[in-house]
Amino acid sequence: MPQPALSVRQLNHFYGQGTLRKQVLFDINVQIYPGEIVILTGPSGSGKTTLLTLLGSLRSAQEGSLKVLGHELLQANQQQMILIRRNIGYIFQAHNLLNFLTAYQNVELALELQNSSTEEADLRIKKILIAVGLEQHMNDYPSALSGGQKQRVAIARALVGQPKLILADEPTAALDKQSGRDVVALLQQLAKDQNCTILLVTHDHRILDIADRIIYMEDGRLIPDPGLAALPAISG
Amino acid sequence: MPKKPLFLAWLQLRKEHARLLVAIAGISFAGVLMFLQLGFRGALFSSAVEFHQSLNGDLVMLSSRYRSLISLDRFTERRLYQIAGVKEVASVSPVYLNFVQWRNPDNKEIWDIYAIGINPEDQVLQLAGVAENYQKLREPDTVLFNQGSRSEFGPIAQHLQQRTSISTEVDERSVQVRGLFQLSPTFGINAYLVTSDLNFLRLAEFRQPGLIDIGVIKLRPGTDLPATLAKLKSRLLPDVRILTKAEYIQAEIAFWNTSTPVGYTFDLGVVIAFIVGAVIVYQILYSDVTDHLPEYATLKAMGFTDRYLLMVVYQESLILATLGFIPGVLIALGLYQITHLATLLPMVMDLGRILFVLILTVFMCLLSATIAIRKLQTVDPADIY
Numbered sequence: 001m002p003q004p005a006l007s008v009r010q011l012n013h014f015y016g017q018g019t020l021r022k023q024v025l026f027d028i029n030v031q032i033y034p035g036e037i038v039i040l041t042g043p044s045g046s047g048k049t050t051l052l053t054l055l056g057s058l059r060s061a062q063e064g065s066l067k068v069l070g071h072e073l074l075q076a077n078q079q080q081m082i083l084i085r086r087n088i089g090y091i092f093q094a095h096n097l098l099n100f101l102t103a104y105q106n107v108e109l110a111l112e113l114q115n116s117s118t119e120e121a122d123l124r125i126k127k128i129l130i131a132v133g134l135e136q137h138m139n140d141y142p143s144a145l146s147g148g149q150k151q152r153v154a155i156a157r158a159l160v161g162q163p164k165l166i167l168a169d170e171p172t173a174a175l176d177k178q179s180g181r182d183v184v185a186l187l188q189q190l191a192k193d194q195n196c197t198i199l200l201v202t203h204d205h206r207i208l209d210i211a212d213r214i215i216y217m218e219d220g221r222l223i224p225d226p227g228l229a230a231l232p233a234i235s236g
Numbered sequence: 237m238p239k240k241p242l243f244l245a246w247l248q249l250r251k252e253h254a255r256l257l258v259a260i261a262g263i264s265f266a267g268v269l270m271f272l273q274l275g276f277r278g279a280l281f282s283s284a285v286e287f288h289q290s291l292n293g294d295l296v297m298l299s300s301r302y303r304s305l306i307s308l309d310r311f312t313e314r315r316l317y318q319i320a321g322v323k324e325v326a327s328v329s330p331v332y333l334n335f336v337q338w339r340n341p342d343n344k345e346i347w348d349i350y351a352i353g354i355n356p357e358d359q360v361l362q363l364a365g366v367a368e369n370y371q372k373l374r375e376p377d378t379v380l381f382n383q384g385s386r387s388e389f390g391p392i393a394q395h396l397q398q399r400t401s402i403s404t405e406v407d408e409r410s411v412q413v414r415g416l417f418q419l420s421p422t423f424g425i426n427a428y429l430v431t432s433d434l435n436f437l438r439l440a441e442f443r444q445p446g447l448i449d450i451g452v453i454k455l456r457p458g459t460d461l462p463a464t465l466a467k468l469k470s471r472l473l474p475d476v477r478i479l480t481k482a483e484y485i486q487a488e489i490a491f492w493n494t495s496t497p498v499g500y501t502f503d504l505g506v507v508i509a510f511i512v513g514a515v516i517v518y519q520i521l522y523s524d525v526t527d528h529l530p531e532y533a534t535l536k537a538m539g540f541t542d543r544y545l546l547m548v549v550y551q552e553s554l555i556l557a558t559l560g561f562i563p564g565v566l567i568a569l570g571l572y573q574i575t576h577l578a579t580l581l582p583m584v585m586d587l588g589r590i591l592f593v594l595i596l597t598v599f600m601c602l603l604s605a606t607i608a609i610r611k612l613q614t615v616d617p618a619d620i621y
Contacts (some may be wrong), residue, residue: 058537058617085617086539096534100251105242112242113539121239141251 003070005165005197006032006055011064013050024050026220028064032213034164037188037198039208042217048201049169051217055199056167057084069164086113089158091168096154097142103129103153104138110157128156131186133179147174155183166198172207184210245551248528256559259520263560263597264567266513270593271568271585272575273505278589279581280502283420284492285485286582287352287428290363290419293329294461295468296484297451300477304491305350306424308333308449315476316451322471324464326456329358330448332436338427340390341404347388349406350425351379353436360452365417366430372414373432377439379406383416384580385427392416406439420582423498453478510600518604521553525611536617546609553605557598564597565590 013025024047032038040048053059054066057073060081066073071084089110097106107125116124129138132152142150151174158166166187172180184207187198200211208214216223249256287305288296297316299309313330320328332353337346354360356373369380381392393416395402402413406429419428437445455464461480468478479487493499525532532545565585572583 056537082536082539082541084539085537088539090537092534092537096530098528098531098534100248100528100531101242101244105247108239108242109535110538111239116239118239 002034004031004067005034005036005069006030006199007065007067008051008055009065011051011054011061011066013047013054013062024220025054028222030215030222032197032199034197035192035195036212037200037210039211039214040199040201040217041203041208041214046217047220048217052167052169052199052201056088056090057081086161087163087165089161089163089166091151091155091158091166091171093170093173097150097157099142102139102141103134103145103149103156106142106153107157107160110161114161124160125156128160129153131159132156132183148176148179151175152179152183155186159186162194162196164194164196166196166200168198168200168202170202170204171200172202172204177206180204180207243551244548246555248524248548249552249555255520255524259517259556260560260563262516262520263513263556263601264564266509266516266600267561267564267593267597268567268571269509269512270506270596271564271589272571273502273509274589274593275568275572275575275583275585276505276581277499277502278586279420279575279583280423280492280498281489282584283422283582284424285488286420286422287361288481288485288488290361290366291450291452291481291484292359292362292454293452294455294459294481295453295465296479296481297328297453297476298479298484299449300475302449303495304424304488305333305422307491307495310444310447310449311451311476313446313448313451315472316448316453319453319468319471322464322468324455324459324467326454327358328454329355329360329452330433331360331450331452332433332440332443333449334436334440334443336407336429336439338389338429339405340388341392341395341402342390345388347426349385349389349427349429351406351436351439352428352430353433354430356432358452361417361430363417363419363430365415369415369417370430370432373430373435375412375414377409377411377435378414378431379411379435379439380415380417380430381413382419382428382430384418384420386421386580389427407441409439411435411439421580423492423496451476506596510596513597514600514604517553517556517601518607520556521549521605521608522611524552525549525608529611529615532612533615533617536615542613545612545615549605549609549612550602553601554598557601561594561597564593 008028008030011025011028012023014021014023016022028051042048054061055068057068061074068084069087098109101109104125107129108121111121129135132155134149134152137145137149151171155171172183175183188210299311301309316328316330319325334351335348336351338349339346356370359367366380372378383393392402392413396416403410404413417430421427437443465478465480472478535545569585572585575581576583
């Protein structure tokens with residue numbers, strides 16, 4: 001077996017201080033290997049997003065061990081956390097585009113932290129925008145785009161840097177069935193091409209079939225696969 | 237060739253035209269306020285010392301109790317002639333100064349005018365108009381009138397274009413205005429007239445001959461100024477003092493700056509303008525940062541450092557400073573011209589003042605940015621999920 005892209009061991013996490021301190025993640029153990037597409041699902045409030053922000057180096061880990069692309073995040077300092085973020089492509093639930101930048105510039109922003117030449121950057125930005133079907137909207141501002149188009153820009157932004165890890169929180173929530181499938185297919189293709197790992201939090205049953213593996217979370221604990229048959233019951 | 241970085245600060249400012257215009261207007265306004273206060277302050281000082289600068293001499297003798305052109309004290313001209321024999325001294329010349337009552341020849345109103353009595357043998361005042369006309373002052377009861385005087389004194393300049401002489405009264409004595417010269421009004425003196433020492437004593441009958449206000453001393457070319465000054469000082473009685481022309485100018489400025497409320501008023505005006513500008517820029521940047529917090533959080537999540545975001549806000553503040561400063565200078569130039577026409581004060585823009593206000597504006601914007609970005613450091617990238 002190769003080194004896991006994500007390795008979580010005995011992870012606990014708490015919110016609040018003193019008497020208000022409340023445990024939200026309990027003894028999480030999971031390994032995800034390079035190239036795997038894993039879907040994390042479960043009811044609202046089960047701790048999925050907390051786990052995702054910990055894995056994304058957006059939140060400091062408290063207890064246990066959390067390794068992302070070979071870097072231990074427990075007790076990582078601010079600077080280390082920032083550097084790890086640069087290796088991860090994020091796709092947020094809300095598209096989180098910069099409203100004062102065009103679609104093209106929003107994607108360009110992700111290359112800002114990498115050393116690439118003008119020509120190479122231009123080529124990559126155009127290629128990825130064409131891949132998500134926005135060749136007609138490259139110079140549009142987010143305010144001129146539909147919800148689905150905005151999310152596709154956000155996906156292009158996450159993919160353009162060719163990250164080793166993609167973390168996505170409900171990426172298809174704002175897309176219609178066909179675009180949702182297209183985007184997921186694109187993610188799948190990227191994972192194969194670049195040995196990229198994808199962890200996807202979703203409630204969207206229409207895309208569960210692309211996952212190599214599905215992890216189910218409830219009340220802050222990962223529980224054994226309840227089987228696809230049980231999934232409609234958790235729809236939220 | 238590496239990719240050109242995205243100029244986020246400008247892209248962000250440019251997106252919201254209304255906000256950008258408000259910011260530019262606010263900064264321009266602050267700049268104009270600072271320029272006006274500095275302009276008045278500069279006009280105050282430069283007009284106050286125009287007379288001093290025109291004196292044709294190296295040293296000036298004053299009574300030890302003299303403070304300013306509007307706070308005079310007399311001394312005996314013997315003190316001046318006592319040092320005339322020193323070998324470094326080329327010439328000495330007494331000057332009489334006093335406010336006298338001028339009658340506007342048109343509406344007969346009486347206004348105080350500042351009379352300067354000079355010896356027509358000496359070229360004491362290097363002023364345009366005096367050099368050409370001072371020989372006319374040898375005739376009794378003749379005066380030269382100051383072209384830059386306020387209109388309350390009558391349209392003397394217009395009259396003199398048609399006639400060679402105008403009659404009016406000074407201290408109820410009939411005088412002939414025979415020419416014009418150029419001297420700006422100050423905050424203390426609205427108009428001047430120049431006449432001979434003999435005519436001066438005729439007009440100001442209350443003045444005693446031989447008690448003068450200023451002694452102008454000219455040294456021989458190539459004289460060591462500090463050494464001569466020390467030598468002359470050692471020979472003087474304590475009722476008079478000797479200053480270099482530069483010290484005399486400085487003393488007048490210091491008088492206006494510290495012994496009158498005028499200097500302080502304009503200094504305070506500059507400070508208030510600075511604060512107003514800083515508050516405007518702060519408001520703009522703060523709401524800009526607040527509105528873009530989710531976007532900044534996204535940038536943080538993508539791996540941009542706090543430093544990068546701070547630089548964006550600082551760049552914004554510098555862009556605003558520059559864009560606001562340029563119209564500020566132009567508006568200020570227009571207002572200087574209008575103020576000059578209305579008050580005849582010498583409102584002159586100089587490079588030093590432009591640089592000073594530019595530095596103040598940049599400092600104002602950076603200061604505001606520094607306060608506004610405290611908000612930015614609280615952004616938690618985890619909040620965006």
